[in-house]
Each structure stands twice: as C-alpha cells, then as structure tokens.
Amino acid sequence: MTTEEEAREFIAAVKKEHYKANHNVSAFAIGDKQEIQRSSDDGEPSGTAGIPMLEILKKRELTDVVAVVTRYFGGIKLGAGGLIRAYAGACNHAIDAAELVRIVEQTQLDLTMAYPLFDNVSRFIATSGLVISDSVFTSEVQMTVFVDTDQVSQLMQDLTEQFSGKLTMALRDKKLVEVDI
Structure with missing residues (x-):
C-alpha cells in the first residue's frame, strides 16, 4: 500500500470478507518515514486495539503496510489490558510470520x-x-x-x-x- 486510499480499500475488503466479526481493528503506516499513520479500534474501547497495533508498526519501522486483526467475540471479556495484549500480540505474530521486504x-x-x-x-x-x-x-x-x-x-x-x-x-x-x- 502506498496511499491512504489503498489502505482504506484493503480494510474495507477485510471487513466485507469478515462481515459477521464483531471487530476488524486496523492500523496502517504509509510513506518512507511513516508520514501517514491511522488506526481504528472498530468498536473496542478507545485506545485498546488500533493504537497498540499502530505502535507495533512504528516500533518495527514498517512502512507502506496495513494490519487488520479480526475478532469474533467468544463470550470472554478481556478487559483493557487483555485487549491491548491481544491486538498488539496478534499484530506482532503476523509480522513475525510475514516475509518482510x-x-x-x-x-x-x-x-x-x-x-x-x-x-x-x-x-x-x-x-x-x-x-x-x-x-x-x-x-x-x-x-x-x-x-x-x-x-x-x-x-x-x-x-x-x-x-x-x-x-x-x-x-x-x-x-x-x-x-x-
């Protein structure tokens, strides 16, 4: 992804694919120096999902990348700390599994x-x-x-x-x- 529009289109495609999910939390960093940064908690409590994912992207110095974590509610409330760990952890694991270039x-x-x-x-x-x-x-x-x-x-x-x-x-x-x- 090299533009905010492309990032938003990707997020929309994931949301469409997982339309039954409770949350499709997203974060992206675009530009050589991460000039464009956005995140969305997508209904999770403010600051517990998108921002921790964005912080992972920034910390790992990734650019022109979009991360979306899809969560289906399974009946267990995680609390703010649990949400932060879950979303940041999922983002970290996905990055570790990806072939970065x-x-x-x-x-x-x-x-x-x-x-x-x-x-x-x-x-x-x-x-x-x-x-x-x-x-x-x-x-x-x-x-x-x-x-x-x-x-x-x-x-x-x-x-x-x-x-x-x-x-x-x-x-x-x-x-x-x-x-x-």
Whole structure:
C-alpha cells in the first residue's frame, strides 16, 4: 500500500470478507518515514486495539503496510489490558510470520569486455554481492548487473580501477525491486 486510499480499500475488503466479526481493528503506516499513520479500534474501547497495533508498526519501522486483526467475540471479556495484549500480540505474530521486504531502487549496469576478462569480472561481481542477470557472448562479452542506485558510482569506480579501464560501462533503466530483510 502506498496511499491512504489503498489502505482504506484493503480494510474495507477485510471487513466485507469478515462481515459477521464483531471487530476488524486496523492500523496502517504509509510513506518512507511513516508520514501517514491511522488506526481504528472498530468498536473496542478507545485506545485498546488500533493504537497498540499502530505502535507495533512504528516500533518495527514498517512502512507502506496495513494490519487488520479480526475478532469474533467468544463470550470472554478481556478487559483493557487483555485487549491491548491481544491486538498488539496478534499484530506482532503476523509480522513475525510475514516475509518482510525492503523496496530498493536499482540501476541496470551493462558491462562490455574482451573474453579474457570475463572470469575475473564475474568473480569481482560475485564478491561484491551482486548477481549477473544476463550475459551475451558475441565478438565481446556483454554482462548485465543490477546495482542499488546509491552504490552505482562506487561500483563503476571500483571496476575501472580493478580492470584498468578495460571495461566499457553503460547505465540503463532503473527499477524498484524487493529485497528480503
């Protein structure tokens, strides 16, 4: 979710799916620095459900995320402390079970080289923690790697120094990718 509207649509979809539930408590944090934060107790006593969930999202520094905890009343009154623990705990458990990712902008870097350099450049790329996404072998070798945009300049400098300027480098398109946390 990257907008408040998307977050609200998601919450509405969960409420529609669980329309017989007593409560669909929600919280969301949107923006790189959690600029948009909202929560709803959805009928639970004020401050006992949505705010504890929002605090979990903030504490775990999650962004562009929506959490909805659905509760069907089972005949046991939890009290304020019990509600806070239940909703915050459910939110925490869901986050622990989720596969969290970080969104990173990467730039395509095309490297062109003579055949004798291929193995050494491949090793250098691998030891830099990068993956070769494509290699084309014609009269020369063209290799494509995707690099975090904020690291492109340093990598290009390192490649130039390591291989004495014998590589041709070209920057191409940028893309957003998910990187496991």
